Amino acid sequence: MHDIIDTAVAAGSFKTLAAALTAAHLVDTLKGAGPFTVFAPTDEAFAKLPAGTVEALLQDIPKLTAILTYHVVAGKVMAADVLTMDGKHAKTVNGADLAISTTGGVQLNGTVHVTKTDIDCTNGVIHIVDSVLLPPAA
Numbered sequence: 846m847h848d849i850i851d852t853a854v855a856a857g858s859f860k861t862l863a864a865a866l867t868a869a870h871l872v873d874t875l876k877g878a879g880p881f882t883v884f885a886p887t888d889e890a891f892a893k894l895p896a897g898t899v900e901a902l903l904q905d906i907p908k909l910t911a912i913l914t915y916h917v918v919a920g921k922v923m924a925a926d927v928l929t930m931d932g933k934h935a936k937t938v939n940g941a942d943l944a945i946s947t948t949g950g951v952q953l954n955g956t957v958h959v960t961k962t963d964i965d966c967t968n969g970v971i972h973i974v975d976s977v978l979l980p981p982a983a
Contacts, residue, residue, distance in 0.1 A: 849875045849883055849966045856964075861891040861899060868903050869910045879968035880921035884943075884953060886977045893976055914939040915980040921969050924962035927951055941980045953978060 846852075850872055853859040862885055866872050875881060891899055902909040917938040927945060934942035946952045951959040957976045964971040 846965060846967050848968045849879070849881060849971060851876075852964060852966045852971060853883075853885060858887045858889075859885055861888045862886060865899070865903065865909055865913055869906055869913050871910065871913055875917075875968075877968065880919075881938075881969035882918040882920060882922040883969065883971045884916045884918075884957075884959070884974045884978060885971050886916070886974050890974060890976050911939055911980055912977065915941060915943075915978050916974075918943070923970060924951070924959075924972070927959075927962075927972075937980075939980050943978070 847855065850863070850866070854863055866875065875883070902912065915937045918935050919938060922935070928947055928951075930945045931947040933945055935945060936942055943953050944955060946955065951962070951972075953959065953974065957974050957978055959972050960975050961973040964973070
């Protein structure tokens with residue numbers, strides 16, 4: 846078993862996420878003790894963003910960091926735990942809340958679907974999401 850970063854890199858479908866975490870200087874944090882729960886968007890999820898968005902974010906490190914930390918919850922939250930959170934919110938490392946719904950599968954903020962759960966890591970867990978989560982405007 847590997848940490849969150851090594852697990853994501855080994856999967857091969859998180860190249861954009863890995864590049865973004867590197868640009869935002871968050872790799873060491875997510876290789877740390879944790880535990881963390883990461884809602885990880887795949888390369889396909891990043892590809893859904895409007896053309897040029899990823900490139901622009903890689904140049905705007907504060908905004909990129911705000912988006913990436915919105916995908917992380919402190920602690921290890923497994924799928925079974927999430928199922929008990931229908932209609933509730935989870936506080937992200939960003940400080941903003943994620944709305945959780947379990948109607949028709951797990952959804953975050955009403956539009957982002959969790960497509961794979963419980964990828965266990967030495968310092969937490971990864972759940973794969975089908976879209977990039979955008980924090981509420983400040």
